[in-house]
Amino acid sequence: MILFPAIDILNEKCVRLIQGDYAKEKIYSNSPLAMADRWISLGATALHIVDLDGAKTGNATNQTIIEQITSNTNVPIQVGGGIRSMEQIENYLSIGVQRVILGTAAVHNISLLNQAVDIFKDKVAVSIDARDGFVATDGWRQTSNVLAVDLVKQLEQIGVQTIIYTDISKDGMLQGPNFQELENLQHASSVRVIASGGISSNDDVKKLSDMNLYGAIIGKALYDNSVDFTELLEVTRNVS
Structure with missing residues (x-):
């Protein structure tokens, strides 16, 4: 299993939000690039980057910073946050991003999704945010009946090969993921599932x-030192 340290960028800084609330922001570093270097030096084989400014505006506000990271690192990087056009997808892939995430x-x-998947195949993933098993949209403000x-x-029928699943009630709370829902998703299709939200211990991993x-994806637990990244890597290697 791949462990993705999360780097959430807001106002050019590395931050964490609790349950997606921009009013509950905690700054962990003034340099997302330095943070990327840190996780890679500890053994990260991939990174998960979110442009939080872009998620609000729909503009690739932090693309320059993300390009600095892709130019200075040699691990696969997936990026999400306000990607809403083919042009944005193409721009991110052209600067070395391995996978873009549509929410x-x-x-x-x-x-848009059909066109993106048709052209870029597995370079396009979809982020699914859910509450009580139902899809939430628009920055988690709306819960659908889907x-x-x-x-x-x-x-899966469209051709999406990878999803990122976040349980809203778990995100940033360090209370463990929604294992039951993740298991349901795992068995529902052959789509690759990346878990996000609530991961807080070696046992969770x-x-x-x-x-x-x-x-x-590991976020708040890493930044608050609730877990040790090198230990988490060992856990994944020792799973039978």
């Missing part, structure tokens, strides 16, 4: 790895 755009603009499991099946998930 709300994938729910509201199926034609079950996450049903959406994953639809995405071991359980996710035992479930044969494709990946897990």
